Amino acid sequence: MSGIETTGAEACALPTAQDIASCALPGSSTAQPDRTWTGPGQQDRFSILRRARSVAIVGASNNPARASYFVATYLLSSTAYDVYLVNPREAEILGQPVYASLADLPVVPDIVDVFRRHDDLPGVAQEAIEAGAHTLWLQLGSWNEDAAAIAEGAGLSVVMNRCIKIEHARFHGGLHLAGFDTGVISSRRQLLAR
Numbered sequence: 001m002s003g004i005e006t007t008g009a010e011a012c013a014l015p016t017a018q019d020i021a022s023c024a025l026p027g028s029s030t031a032q033p034d035r036t037w038t039g040p041g042q043q044d045r046f047s048i049l050r051r052a053r054s055v056a057i058v059g060a061s062n063n064p065a066r067a068s069y070f071v072a073t074y075l076l077s078s079t080a081y082d083v084y085l086v087n088p089r090e091a092e093i094l095g096q097p098v099y100a101s102l103a104d105l106p107v108v109p110d111i112v113d114v115f116r117r118h119d120d121l122p123g124v125a126q127e128a129i130e131a132g133a134h135t136l137w138l139q140l141g142s143w144n145e146d147a148a149a150i151a152e153g154a155g156l157s158v159v160m161n162r163c164i165k166i167e168h169a170r171f172h173g174g175l176h177l178a179g180f181d182t183g184v185i186s187s188r189r190q191l192l193a194r
Contacts, residue, residue: 049171057072062093079168086101136148
């Protein structure tokens with residue numbers, strides 16, 4: 001870590017703050033002082049996913065290289081959720097009808113999973129409130145405290161900077177806690193519980 005060879009107990013010691021800082025990528029910071037919002041813990045996220053019956057994906061894409069396409073594919077094939085896709089520029093994605101807005105959905109979505117630009121997030125939060133959603137879920141890389149404040153102010157649960165696909169798979173045995181495939185092969189029938 002510090003360039004000095006160590007043996008025994010010293011070799012197993014946790015890195016110091018100085019060691020961590022020296023290994024960080026240029027321009028990256030482990031602390032983010034501008035972030036004051038605290039999201040739900042693991043048990044709360046699990047409860048959100050267990051209670052939900054429907055998920056609306058805002059910003060769904062027909063491009064197989066996009067994260068929203070992967071998430072939609074996973075939710076449609078590996079969960080029992082009713083999945084609704086929202087994108088005003090598409091008519092059909094993965095054989096599913098696509099709705100122009102949350103207001104056009106035939107149901108009230110339990111979770112609104114958002115794949116939109118940072119500046120669009122407060123507006124999507126307001127649309128989720130107007131649609132009667134219970135949870136606003138912002139995908140990996142999405143963090144907008146204004147959107148969180150709007151949604152929480154109306155009584156919605158908020159999850160930010162988390163992938164619903166990864167969280168669902170992790171809670172249901174498909175992924176290791178660190179987020180990678182467990183590699184476990186089993187003949188047991190997979191339960192598609194929420």
